[in-house]
Amino acid sequence: xxxxxxxxxxxxxxxxxxxxxxxxxxxxxxxxxxxxxxxxxxxxxxxxxxxxxxxxxxxxxxxxxxxxxxxxxxxxxxxxxxxxxxxxxxxxxxxxxxxxxxxxxxxxxxxxxxxxxxxxxxxxxxxxxxxxxxxxxxxxxxxxxxxxxxxxxxxxxxxxxxxxxxxxxxxxxxxxxxxxxxxxxxxxxxxxxxxxxxxxxxxxxxxxxxxxxxxxxxxxxxxxxxxxxxxxxxxxxxxxxxxxxxxxxxxxxxxxxxxxxxxxxxx
Amino acid sequence: xxxxxxxxxxxxxxxxxxxxxxxxxxxxxxxxxxxxxxxxxxxxxxxxxxxxxxxxxxxxxxxxxxxxxxxxxxxxxxxxxxxxxxxxxxxxxxxxxxxxxxxxxxxxxxxxxxxxxxxxxxxxxxxxxxxxxxxxxxxxxxxxxxxxxxxxxxxxxxxxxxxxxxxxxxxxxxxxxxxxxxxxxxxxxxxxxxxxxxxxxxxxxxxxxxxxxxxxxxxxxxxxxxxxxxxxxxxxxxxxxxxxxxxxxxxxxxxxxxxxx
Amino acid sequence: xxxxxxxxxxxxxxxxxxxxxxxxxxxxxxxxxxxxxxxxxxxxxxxxxxxxxxxxxxxxxxxxxxxxxxxxxxxxxxxxxxxxxxxxxxxxxxxxxxxxxxxxxxx
Numbered sequence: 001x002x003x004x005x006x007x008x009x010x011x012x013x014x015x016x017x018x019x020x021x022x023x024x025x026x027x028x029x030x031x032x033x034x035x036x037x038x039x040x041x042x043x044x045x046x047x048x049x050x051x052x053x054x055x056x057x058x059x060x061x062x063x064x065x066x067x068x069x070x071x072x073x074x075x076x077x078x079x080x081x082x083x084x085x086x087x088x089x090x091x092x093x094x095x096x097x098x099x100x101x102x103x104x105x106x107x108x109x110x111x112x113x114x115x116x117x118x119x120x121x122x123x124x125x126x127x128x129x130x131x132x133x134x135x136x137x138x139x140x141x142x143x144x145x146x147x148x149x150x151x152x153x154x155x156x157x158x159x160x161x162x163x164x165x166x167x168x169x170x171x172x173x174x175x176x177x178x179x180x181x182x183x184x185x186x187x188x189x190x191x192x193x194x195x196x197x198x199x200x201x202x203x204x205x206x207x208x209x210x211x212x213x214x215x216x217x218x219x220x221x222x223x224x225x226x227x228x229x230x231x232x233x234x235x236x237x238x239x240x241x242x243x244x245x246x247x248x249x250x251x252x253x254x255x256x257x258x259x260x261x262x263x264x265x266x267x
Numbered sequence: 268x269x270x271x272x273x274x275x276x277x278x279x280x281x282x283x284x285x286x287x288x289x290x291x292x293x294x295x296x297x298x299x300x301x302x303x304x305x306x307x308x309x310x311x312x313x314x315x316x317x318x319x320x321x322x323x324x325x326x327x328x329x330x331x332x333x334x335x336x337x338x339x340x341x342x343x344x345x346x347x348x349x350x351x352x353x354x355x356x357x358x359x360x361x362x363x364x365x366x367x368x369x370x371x372x373x374x375x376x377x378x379x380x381x382x383x384x385x386x387x388x389x390x391x392x393x394x395x396x397x398x399x400x401x402x403x404x405x406x407x408x409x410x411x412x413x414x415x416x417x418x419x420x421x422x423x424x425x426x427x428x429x430x431x432x433x434x435x436x437x438x439x440x441x442x443x444x445x446x447x448x449x450x451x452x453x454x455x456x457x458x459x460x461x462x463x464x465x466x467x468x469x470x471x472x473x474x475x476x477x478x479x480x481x482x483x484x485x486x487x488x489x490x491x492x493x494x495x496x497x498x499x500x501x502x503x504x505x506x507x508x509x510x511x512x513x514x515x516x517x518x519x520x521x522x523x524x525x526x527x528x
Numbered sequence: 529x530x531x532x533x534x535x536x537x538x539x540x541x542x543x544x545x546x547x548x549x550x551x552x553x554x555x556x557x558x559x560x561x562x563x564x565x566x567x568x569x570x571x572x573x574x575x576x577x578x579x580x581x582x583x584x585x586x587x588x589x590x591x592x593x594x595x596x597x598x599x600x601x602x603x604x605x606x607x608x609x610x611x612x613x614x615x616x617x618x619x620x621x622x623x624x625x626x627x628x629x630x631x632x633x634x635x
Contacts (some may be wrong), residue, residue, distance in 0.1 A: 004273075025338035025507045026331050026482055031354050070620060073613045087609040142352070152441040153335075179576045185583040196487045198448055216578055216620045220627040226634050239481050256332070256477050259443035 032156035033057065033141035036251045038078045039131060047085070049122065049129040056251050057155050058139055061148075061162075062104070064172040065247075066214040071178045072096045076246060085113035094128075096177050152260075154253045160208060170212065184210070191264060195234075201264040222246045289500070289517045294418035295403035296396075298322075298512045302340045306391060309347070315394040318512050319403060322421065324367070326434040327508075328475040333440045334358045338507060347375035356390075358439045366436070414518040422469060422514075432473065446476055452489065453525065462525035483507050567602045571614065574599065575621035581628045589625050596622035 030037065036056030044051045059068065068074050072093060075081040081093065088095035097104070100111035110127065111117060117124030126135055148167055151158035162168045172178070187206035194202065209218070222243060225231035238245040239255060248255050298318030306313055321330065330336050334355065337343040343355060350357035359366065362373035372386055406419075410429055413420035424430045435442065448471060454463040470479070483504065484492055492504060499506035499516060509516050516522075574595050577584060584592075596618055603614045 025502070026336070026478070027339075028337045028342045028344050029335035031349065031352075070617070073616045075616075082612065084609075087612065090609045092609045092613050150441065152443070179572045181576050181579050184579045185581075187582065198450075199446065200444075214579060215581060216624045220623050221620075224627075226627060226631040235481065235487070236485050239485055255481075257443070258446065258476060262446070263444075265444070 029153075032145075032154070035154045035254075036060075038250075040078055040081075040083065041131075042079055042082055043084055044129055049125055050133055051131040052128045053131045054128070055137075057141065057157070058144070060159065060170070060212075060251075061144070061168045062171060064170045064214075065212045066217055067170075067172055067174060067178065070214060070216050071174060088113040089115065096174060151253060152257050154257075159253075163211060172214075186210070187215075190228075192233075194262065195232075200259075200262040202261045203263050204261075291415045291517055292515065293400070294407065294412075294416045295319075295400040297416065297418055297515070299394075300340045300511075302343075302345065303391065304341065305346070311387060311391045312393050314390045315392075316390070317399065317403075319406065319419065322432070322473075322512075323406060323419075323430055324433060326432045326475070327473045327512075328478055329432075329434055329436060329440065332475060332477040333436070350375040359436060364436065364438065366433070414514060414521075416515075418514070420514075421473075425472060434475070448476065456523065457495075460519070461523045463522045464525050465522075567599060567606075570595070570599055571603075571618060575617070578621055578624050581624055584628075586629065586632065589629050592625045593622055593629065596625070 033055065038054045038056070039051050040054060041051035069076060073081070074093065083093045087093050088098065091099055094112040097109050098112035100108060100114060102109045112128065114124070122129075126133055127138075145155070145157050149158040149161040149165070150156060151161075159168070163170060173180075187210065189203065189205040189207065192202040192204055194200075220226075223231075233243045235255075237243060239249070241249055244261075245255065253260055295317075300316045300318065301313055302316065303311070303314040331338060335343075336355065345355040349355050350360065353361060356374040358364075359371045360374035362370055362376060364371050372389065374386075374390065376386065410424045411420045411427070412418065413423070421430065425432065434440070449468045451467065452465040454465055456462050480487070486492065494504040496516070498504060500510060502510055505522070506516065514521055574592055577592065581589065600615070600618060603611060603618055605611075606614065
């Protein structure tokens with residue numbers, strides 16, 4: 001009996017990798033309108049609603065990352081915030097703007113989880129609680145982005161250039177939520193040398209990042225190191241969502257665009 | 268002589284392992300991908316895509332990085348709607364992009380009824396194997412042939428300038444400064460086979476960097492990715508391409524080139 | 529006459545008492561609202577300087593961190609939604625000041 005067991009175990013070990021799925025090949029890439037999509041399902045299904053499908057592109061064209069992730073307080077991982085309808089109704093999280101009163105671009109921002117909206121079949125909820133439902137977005141991605149500078153990968157939009165040239169003017173202040181501030185102490189840009197010889201140095205620009213993020217978004221949660229040069233970032237960790245990968249995997253321009261960071265010509 | 272049961276079971280279990288990747292696929296069928304099985308809902312036959320007609324004209328990088336096709340059949344999520352929106356096949360097959368002197372025929376452009384729209388049949392058609400073989404031979408006769416299947420040696424064809432694969436299509440690609448990586452990597456072979464010499468230059472001509480890094484090879488540190496022929500034959504590492512599209516691993520001497528130590 | 533004076537005294541004392549009670553009530557009624565304004569005001573004052581954290585002197589940074597620590601228990605007592613949002617915001621703000629302090633001490 002034991003010999004059989006041992007034999008089968010050895011066969012499984014040998015045959016296992018052969019039967020295993022193909023690994024490492026290119027997976028499905030999210031289409032430009034899908035890049036930055038977050039599925040939120042803290043309480044939706046428990047309440048009998050489809051999970052929320054939130055696409056970043058529309059919001060990031062109008063607001064800074066800082067406004068939502070620092071001032072309003074959204075976490076940067078799906079499900080980590082713990083949003084409830086009650087929070088929205090009380091004017092927090094989505095409800096900070098989606099309250100039926102705030103006017104943006106001459107229109108009232110629709111109410112989220114509004115008690116009046118929750119009709120018989122909760123049709124009003126479908127606008128956000130749309131996973132698996134055939135809901136046409138109110139704003140068409142192609143129309144919205146057609147005049148924006150073309151970007152490689154991600155949303156296919158170069159958001160950095162769009163902001164620099166004033167084609168998008170992300171708002172950084174929400175009345176009643178944001179703290180009025182006067183000044184901003186700019187931080188320096190610096191170069192990072194990659195371990196792999198031959199790869200161009202990375203030019204990290206604080207300015208390009210702080211225009212969207214302020215300081216608190218990255219420090220210290222994403223970049224803990226207080227001593228410059230002490231933390232060694234590896235690409236494997238970054239691809240896994242650490243450090244730069246906290247944003248540059250799912251929402252900001254993806255890491256597959258190596259030349260965007262590895263930009264300094266090799267000396 | 269009675270074969271002991273255990274041996275028989277072992278042979279049955281391991282037979283697919285031993286032979287996978289080593290079978291000789293006819294050249295005209297090598298690189299054939301079938302997808303579009305969801306098209307059955309639209310009463311349209313699935314697509315039979317032959318790699319050879321595209322790779323004679325374009326780099327692997329253009330389709331798998333710039334356009335963004337996945338490298339497993341059925342994974343990309345191509346649909347008539349994505350094609351019509353200018354993604355996937357529609358990135359070039361849009362009736363407007365000019366390649367080879369003329370506009371590329373539009374994919375999924377016409378109405379829904381495939382019988383009324385002849386252009387659907389160009390891709391959504393039950394494959395005629397004899398016609399496929401003839402078409403392949405017509406293309407392949409100009410190129411050097413190699414390997415057990417006498418398939419086109421694309422590497423030599425490119426080196427000799429017989430094919431000049433396009434790596435940039437306006438509206439699809441965005442230019443970046445090229446990253447130079449010409450290192451040759453020696454991979455020690457366990458067992459009796461000669462060592463492998465991996466040439467970055469030969470691979471980056473077709474793949475750039477992004478086809479392999481990071482999905483297939485996340486770390487650039489030498490020696491971190493350990494694999495075996497069994498792993499490769501099941502589609503790991505080199506096997507991502509060299510079992511289905513690039514020259515098959517059955518042609519051992521193409522990689523095991525280093526002289527015996 | 530004496531009875532009149534004691535009535536007058538009673539009336540004055542009574543009015544005084546009523547006034548005091550009334551005033552106390554008014555202050556107490558204003559109490560929670562004022563306290564609400566207080567913690568939020570405190571939060572805004574503390575966290576308005578995060579953008580200039582790198583330029584602030586050490587003493588000020590340490591003072592801000594300790595003010596955050598003092599404010600934290602007050603925020604923990606708020607209702608669920610407010611508590612969720614503001615305890616996170618306070619944490620992020622405090623951590624940034626602490627980060628700057630540590631960068632200077634160890635960097």
